Amino acid sequence: MARQISLQQYLVSMYWDYQNISDPKIAKDLLLFASSLGFIANRKVYSNWCEGSKAKSVLASLDFDCIHVSQKFTNAVDFKLVMDCGCDSSDIVILISGDSYCEILIDSLHLKGKKVIIFAHEKSAKISLKHLADMFYFVDDLPKLVENKTQFKTTSLDAKINYNEAIECLTKAITTTLSQGKRTEFGYIDKLMRQHCVSYQGFSSIHTPDGKKFKSFGQFVDAAVRDCKVQKQGHKLFLMELDKLAA
Structure with missing residues (x-):
């Protein structure tokens, strides 16, 4: 049975590949979207952060956990995100990325009974993700989604x-x-x-x-x-x- 907290809320986690989608302006809308689905248990954003990064400061002020990943090898951020996400205990996982590694990650999360939601850039997203995730949106959809909260209430995730x-x-x-x-x-x-x-x-x-x-x-x-x-x-x-x- 899905682990829940008070008021039967789902636990929600966000994993953001900032090198794939580098726009701090979407952070507040992401939080509003996630909170409409349940209690936000994790909000992690990954990049090779530069010292004094303004984007990092903005995200940290919103309580995002800014994970620094040094570029010692190719796709280091991808590997770190996948490793952390694989240990997640939430009911719903939101991935902010459109990279191909999400395909394997979605399969793994589904086998653990989790719902997976993807936010990606329209021009660079791997289209197969649209058919694999439980919900798929382009980041440009976020403002409209937040304005129409009833559109993504958890009823759509409660199929029986x-x-x-x-x-x-x-x-x-x-x-x-x-x-x-x-x-x-x-x-x-x-x-x-x-x-x-x-x-x-x-x-x-x-x-x-x-x-x-x-x-x-x-x-x-x-x-x-x-x-x-x-x-x-x-x-x-x-x-x-x-x-x-x-x-």
Whole structure:
């Protein structure tokens, strides 16, 4: 079950690649957006900060944690952000970046049951992120989003799907993946389910008849295996009959 605080608020974390989106003017709107979703647990912004940086001072005055990353190797900021984000315990993660490394990071966060929101530059964003994230916006959208707070209330993040519907979604995702000749690994199947089943927003959105919730995507798969709905071999999934041969 998602960890929450008083008033059933979600915990929200922001990870900002400042070298990718270097505009301190968006900071206040980002905070307003994040606070509309829940309690802001982390607000980290990464760069190779110059001494006396005005941008750093502005962000620090808004309680952003300005993480200095020296450029000892290529993509040092990216690696540091990914490492920190991988240890995050929030329910919702906001990534302010449009770089390709976000693809792998989104998959990892989804497998942990987290919702992922991306803010990126329209001209430089990797478009595939739009289809991977739970929500995707361009930074130019921020002022309008803040003006219309009801547009992004947490109701859009509270999708529910019953167990049988989730099983149907799972089998369709496996069928599609096999027909494309791709590997039916947990991460890819989970991503495909999110793309093609509107009500499915990760294993935490599945509601079982007994009211219990799954603690991981793997636990959901194990239940489907016990119910003879699918088969698994390691972290690969298959349907019950013909697809056994494809394994």
